[in-house]
Amino acid sequence: MNSAPSIPDTTLAINSSTPMSQRVVHYEIDAHYDATKHTIDANEVLTYHNLTGQALDHFPFHLYQNAFEPKATLVREAKLYGARDTNYDQWEDKYYGSEDIKSIEVVGQGDLTSKLHYLQPDDGNKDDKTVVDLPLVKPIAPGGFVQFKIAFHEQMPETQERSGWKRDFVLGGQWFPKVGVWWHGAWNCHQYHATTEFFADFGVYDVKLTVPQFEVVGASGVKVGEVNNSDQTKTLTFHGDDIHDFAWTASPRYKVKEDGVYNGQMGPVQMRILMQPAHWDQVERHEKILRESLEHFESWYGPYPYKTITLVDPEPGSAAGGMEYPTFITGDTSWLMPKGLYGPELVIEHEFGHQYWYGMVATNEFEEAWMDEGINSYTEVKVLDSILGENTSILNEAGITMGEREAQRLGYVSAADLDPIAEKAYDYYSFNSYGGVTYGKTASVLLTLEGIVGKDTMARAMSTYFMRYRFTHPTKEDFLKTIEEVSGKDLSWYFGPAFDGSQVLDYEVIKLDSFPANWYEDQKKTSKKNDKDTVYRSTVWLHRKGDFVMPVDVQIRFDNGEKIREHWDGQSRWTKFSYEKKAKAESAEIDPDHKVQFDRNNFNNSQTAEPNGKPARKVANYWLFLTQWAAQFVAWWAV
Amino acid sequence: MTENKSLLSSGWGMVTHNKRYIFWFWLLNMTLAEFGTATFRNQAHAILDQSLYSDRLVHGFDLSVLVELFMRPEFGPTKAPTMAAVYFITLFFVATALFLPGVFQGYASNYRLPRDEFFRVCGRNLWRFIRLLIVAGIVMGIITGILFGIQSVLVKKAGDSTNELLSFEVQMITLAIIFLVMTIVRIWFDLAEIDVVLSDQNAVRRSIAVGFRQAFAGLMRLLGSYVLITIVAALILIGGLWIWMRLVSPSGVWGAFCVGQLTLLLLLIPRFWQRGVAVAYYQQRELVPVVSVQPVMPEPVAPVVAVEPAVSPVIPDIPPAPQAT
Numbered sequence: 001m002n003s004a005p006s007i008p009d010t011t012l013a014i015n016s017s018t019p020m021s022q023r024v025v026h027y028e029i030d031a032h033y034d035a036t037k038h039t040i041d042a043n044e045v046l047t048y049h050n051l052t053g054q055a056l057d058h059f060p061f062h063l064y065q066n067a068f069e070p071k072a073t074l075v076r077e078a079k080l081y082g083a084r085d086t087n088y089d090q091w092e093d094k095y096y097g098s099e100d101i102k103s104i105e106v107v108g109q110g111d112l113t114s115k116l117h118y119l120q121p122d123d124g125n126k127d128d129k130t131v132v133d134l135p136l137v138k139p140i141a142p143g144g145f146v147q148f149k150i151a152f153h154e155q156m157p158e159t160q161e162r163s164g165w166k167r168d169f170v171l172g173g174q175w176f177p178k179v180g181v182w183w184h185g186a187w188n189c190h191q192y193h194a195t196t197e198f199f200a201d202f203g204v205y206d207v208k209l210t211v212p213q214f215e216v217v218g219a220s221g222v223k224v225g226e227v228n229n230s231d232q233t234k235t236l237t238f239h240g241d242d243i244h245d246f247a248w249t250a251s252p253r254y255k256v257k258e259d260g261v262y263n264g265q266m267g268p269v270q271m272r273i274l275m276q277p278a279h280w281d282q283v284e285r286h287e288k289i290l291r292e293s294l295e296h297f298e299s300w301y302g303p304y305p306y307k308t309i310t311l312v313d314p315e316p317g318s319a320a321g322g323m324e325y326p327t328f329i330t331g332d333t334s335w336l337m338p339k340g341l342y343g344p345e346l347v348i349e350h351e352f353g354h355q356y357w358y359g360m361v362a363t364n365e366f367e368e369a370w371m372d373e374g375i376n377s378y379t380e381v382k383v384l385d386s387i388l389g390e391n392t393s394i395l396n397e398a399g400i401t402m403g404e405r406e407a408q409r410l411g412y413v414s415a416a417d418l419d420p421i422a423e424k425a426y427d428y429y430s431f432n433s434y435g436g437v438t439y440g441k442t443a444s445v446l447l448t449l450e451g452i453v454g455k456d457t458m459a460r461a462m463s464t465y466f467m468r469y470r471f472t473h474p475t476k477e478d479f480l481k482t483i484e485e486v487s488g489k490d491l492s493w494y495f496g497p498a499f500d501g502s503q504v505l506d507y508e509v510i511k512l513d514s515f516p517a518n519w520y521e522d523q524k525k526t527s528k529k530n531d532k533d534t535v536y537r538s539t540v541w542l543h544r545k546g547d548f549v550m551p552v553d554v555q556i557r558f559d560n561g562e563k564i565r566e567h568w569d570g571q572s573r574w575t576k577f578s579y580e581k582k583a584k585a586e587s588a589e590i591d592p593d594h595k596v597q598f599d600r601n602n603f604n605n606s607q608t609a610e611p612n613g614k615p616a617r618k619v620a621n622y623w624l625f626l627t628q629w630a631a632q633f634v635a636w637w638a639v
Numbered sequence: 640m641t642e643n644k645s646l647l648s649s650g651w652g653m654v655t656h657n658k659r660y661i662f663w664f665w666l667l668n669m670t671l672a673e674f675g676t677a678t679f680r681n682q683a684h685a686i687l688d689q690s691l692y693s694d695r696l697v698h699g700f701d702l703s704v705l706v707e708l709f710m711r712p713e714f715g716p717t718k719a720p721t722m723a724a725v726y727f728i729t730l731f732f733v734a735t736a737l738f739l740p741g742v743f744q745g746y747a748s749n750y751r752l753p754r755d756e757f758f759r760v761c762g763r764n765l766w767r768f769i770r771l772l773i774v775a776g777i778v779m780g781i782i783t784g785i786l787f788g789i790q791s792v793l794v795k796k797a798g799d800s801t802n803e804l805l806s807f808e809v810q811m812i813t814l815a816i817i818f819l820v821m822t823i824v825r826i827w828f829d830l831a832e833i834d835v836v837l838s839d840q841n842a843v844r845r846s847i848a849v850g851f852r853q854a855f856a857g858l859m860r861l862l863g864s865y866v867l868i869t870i871v872a873a874l875i876l877i878g879g880l881w882i883w884m885r886l887v888s889p890s891g892v893w894g895a896f897c898v899g900q901l902t903l904l905l906l907l908i909p910r911f912w913q914r915g916v917a918v919a920y921y922q923q924r925e926l927v928p929v930v931s932v933q934p935v936m937p938e939p940v941a942p943v944v945a946v947e948p949a950v951s952p953v954i955p956d957i958p959p960a961p962q963a964t
Contacts, residue, residue, distance in 0.1 A: 167801050253801060278803040316803040335803055391701060398884050399700055406703035413710060589691055602707060603690040611688035615696040617892045619687075619705060620680040625899040627724040628672040629876075631731040632903065636910050637825065638779075639736045639772060 005047045005107065005145040008204050013222045013241040013327075014305045015267030021242040021471035024049050025203030029176055032210040032233075033250065038165045040154040044176055047147050048140075052182040055139035059148070060119060060189035061101075061132050064174035067192035068097030068157040068164075071127035073120070077194035082431035084194075085319035086160050097157035097164065101132065101177060107147040109137040122191045122426060130192040132177075150177055159315075162323035162330065169251040169315035173325060174198065178245075183364065183473060190366040193426035195434040197358075197365035197372070198245065202471055205240040211250050218274045218310045219248035220328040242305070242471060243326035244362055249312050255280050260287050262294050265303035269294065275313045278335045282344065286311060286331060289345040289387070293352040296383045300459060301356055301466040309355070311348065322347045324354030340397030342388055346404065349387075350380050360470040368476055369425035369434070370499075374442020375479070379462070381405050381443055405447065409597055411440030416600050421445065421499045422476055444598035445498045451595025452494060453487040461486035497548050506546035507590045508604035509554075510574065514538040514585040538585035539578045540607075544570050546600060555592035558583035565592075585609060646864050650915030653746040654908065660742050661911055665904045667734055675727025679720035686714055697890045736772055740764035742911070743836040746918040760836065767835045770843045775828045782824060786817045819862070822869070826861045827854040829917040837921065853924055864916045872909035875902065 007023040014020060031042035050056055067074035070091050079088050086095070103113045112134055119131045140146045154175060157164040163173035180189025181201050188199060205221060213234045221240030228234045240246060253276065260271035271290055275283050290311055298304055312330045314320035321332030329351035333344040353376040357363070363371035384393035384404045395402040415436035418429040428434035450458040465474075465482040480495050497503045517535040540556055551569045558564075560583040568575050579585070589606035591599070599605060654661070686708060687693035695701040709717055741757035752760075790813040797809040831843075831850030840846045854861065879902025887894040 167799065276803065317798065335807070391695075391699075395702060399889055400702055401699055402702040406701070406707075410703060410706055410710065413707070587691060601711065602692045602704075603686050603711065606689075606691035608689045608691065611684075612693075613684060613688055614890070614892055615687040615693035616680065616683035618696055618895070619683050619708070620676055621892060621896050621899060623679045623720065623724070624669075624672050624676045624896075625903065627675050627727060628668050628903050629906070630724070631668060631672065631728040632906055632910075634728055635732050635735040637821065638732055638776070639739060 005147045021202035023203045024201035028206045030208045038156045044150040050140045057139040058135040060180040061177045063099040065097040065099035066129040073128040094158040098155045102151040105149040159318040159320045166315040166318035171320045172248040196425045199364045200244040205246040207238045210235045214252045215250040216254040217250045220246045247325035270308045272310045289348045293349045324351045326359045369438045370421045370442040373438045377439045377443035378446035408440045408443040411436045420502045447597035457487045503548035504546040505548035506600040508543045509588045509607040510543040511541040512607045536584045540588040541576045543574045557587045649919030653915035671727045675724045678723045740836045833921045868909045875905045
């Protein structure tokens with residue numbers, strides 16, 4: 001006798017005695033992976049709890065793997081606007097991916113496979129099959145449950161968009177039919193685009209993976225079982241609580257470190273690290289940054305409630321590095337990685353950060369990508385600055401430095417005036433603009449906001465936002481309201497142009513002038529006087545070149561060591577400050593505390609009275625050396 | 640090994656006796672490069688000179704400031720300074736080709752080559768060198784094209800392996816092989832260039848043939864010498880960069896300039912040394928008589944009568960014995 005469907009209230013995979021999210025879905029998947037053909041055959045039982053408050057008569061599903069065919073929207077967009085890893089200069093068979101629902105039965109309503117039909121809600125591309133809709137025979141009443149029994153077959157592509165196989169490695173990401181999210185009174189189930197990521201409801205996952213016995217497997221959640229089968233395969237069972245996606249990986253060559261335990265605020269967290277053999281010497285480095293990221297996030301934003309975090313070092317040359325799934329992230333490194341080049345640290349911290357901004361605070365990545373990528377980039381700057389130093393958090397090798405803070409700003413500067421932050425991820429001008437604005441501009445705008453409200457206030461606001469909205473789907477308004485509430489300030493003057501507009505901020509010291517007030521007197525006479533008695537008339541002109549209006553401070557420095565601070569509201573296009581002093585103005589600098597992080601041009605924010613040719617000579621000297629060396633090299637071989 | 644030592648020391652002797660050539664080539668290299676970097680320098684001065692932000696390039700080296708400099712529209716496209724540098728590199732290449740005949744002549748002479756003779760040799764061999772360089776360019780182009788094509792295929796194949804290092808290892812091994820093959824080709828054309836100059840050979844094809852024959856007649860000696868000298872060049876470059884990074888303070892622009900130029904000056908020596916080795920080898924080979932000459936002994940003259948001989952006895956002009964064969 002079948003029991004009535006329900007969502008389990010298990011807590012096996014979390015350090016909590018009660019569920020932490022409002023659980024909407026329960027996925028039970030029994031999947032068999034054919035490592036030779038790179039195919040999956042699976043049976044999926046999806047239990048859905050209708051918490052929408054209204055009857056539901058149809059259900060849309062994501063079939064993400066169908067994006068990997070030449071006429072699909074993702075490939076079409078990638079070809080036009082660029083993409084993360086593959087630009088599809090030429091189409092190759094190995095790029096094909098597909099996800100076919102063989103049958104779908106709705107318990108109590110029978111087999112409804114014939115009713116499935118594809119939808120293209122975003123662009124109307126009839127060749128895109130990444131969303132399929134299922135009308136029900138009988139609607140599901142509010143508060144009721146519905147159970148779908150789905151049999152599907154999947155052909156995985158060679159890794160694209162952080163999913164698929166490469167050599168004998170596989171990353172199972174976005175690999176099963178996944179129901180959309182009922183959000184703001186409608187189904188939210190977008191097509192898979194070149195720039196989009198994902199959106200799903202929280203729930204419970206019970207996944208059985210059958211793979212060849214030689215495979216080493218990692219996955220979301222906790223492993224609860226493993227049995228060897230008679231056909232040289234093994235079946236591993238994983239369980240996840242309060243997560244909204246499930247990913248897994250397998251490779252016969254992973255070396256595993258799983259003895260690392262982080263004692264979190266809610267309980268111990270096992271750090272399971274799957275490394276490529278050629279990178280094994282970097283395993284401690286991986287564990288260190290993972291542990292430090294956990295420490296910083298817990299102390300700054302809130303507890304990490306899960307019992308595990310799996311860090312995967314994916315196959316070299318695969319497009320699988322740098323991806324986040326609940327309790328499961330991929331890093332990115334290479335066998336040659338100097339200690340002062342913090343590429344692995346950057347990627348691991350970023351992907352771990354997504355456990356908070358995406359994993360727990362589960363925003364809509366299709367429509368508000370900045371809320372996971374951008375907020376995560378902001379916290380990435382904060383955490384990496386704290387761990388590796390403000391100006392050295394990306395590179396600190398052989399006297400050359402680079403900080404993540406500036407890298408984010410440069411990402412934004414490369415596409416400053418094309419798109420606002422608050423834009424659907426698939427509506428950006430290009431992939432570069434999506435990246436520059438979603439990651440770089442958001443991080444820079446939030447770092448500037450920190451300068452406006454204060455570091456401590458911003459830290460409290462971020463923590464409040466996390467604790468208030470974890471395990472929910474907050475929106476832009478929720479985030480911005482939280483900051484206004486915690487800071488006690490009306491910040492609408494800033495939020496409007498910063499998040500909804502594409503205005504560019506560019507302030508410059510347009511001119512700095514300083515001359516003796518008695519300039520008209522005989523030069524010989526005046527030069528006889530003590531120079532200290534000479535009165536100088538100094539003027540500094542400031543110019544707001546961009547259309548982003550923001551109050552700024554300016555500091556004028558005089559040659560007697562005196563510094564004067566002025567404040568300009570930035571409302572007019574330009575302003576000037578004049579002084580008569582027995583000292584000559586040496587320099588003027590806008591934003592001397594460097595609080596404004598998204599000024600398009602940092603060079604024109606200051607001006608000195610006397611030129612200093614040293615920086616130009618230094619870089620020109622490098623260029624000279626390179627040019628001479630190249631000339632010698634050519635002459636060496638050619639004559 | 641002894642023979643190699645002899646070649647290396649003979650070549651080194653030529654370099655040390657003609658140090659001025661290296662100095663002049665370095666001066667030419669630097670002067671032309673100064674012109675080549677003028678665009679870059681002017682663009683950089685215009686943006687950096689009056690900004691406090693650029694200070695981050697002096698105290699340390701903040702890469703983000705440099706990246707932002709390149710991104711500035713007023714800096715202009717990086718293509719402009721790059722093209723200026725490319726023009727300079729081409730000019731230096733042409734100048735090297737122009738003055739090299741004089742260098743070879745100087746190396747082969749056992750006296751200090753007067754300036755007018757140096758330039759006369761340069762001018763006399765200019766058109767020959769142009770023809771020779773065209774042939775060398777074609778030969779090298781074909782060989783490098785083939786070798787890099789093969790390398791690309793092998794590296795791609797290695798990339799399919801589950802051993803991540805294999806691709807890199809294949810790349811390094813194939814690069815080493817390409818280096819050795821190209822060094823052999825370089826030896827061949829170095830000897831051809833020397834033959835053109837020292838034999839005053841107008842038919843370049845004959846010099847190419849001579850170069851080919853000679854190169855393969857003593858290939859291992861020459862290759863060993865050339866490779867050894869290239870290693871010296873690599874050590875000079877590494878050492879120079881190490882001193883630059885470790886011993887020059889980030890704000891020491893003049894110190895960096897001096898270390899950089901000293902490194903570049905020293906880097907010129909190995910190539911001139913290789914040319915010296917080639918000249919020494921060429922002289923050893925080409926100036927050895929084809930048939931060994933036996934001293935002609937005078938016929939015994941019977942002391943008969945005291946008659947005045949009609950002619951003076953022949954005293955053969957015995958060539959000096961070859962130094963090494």
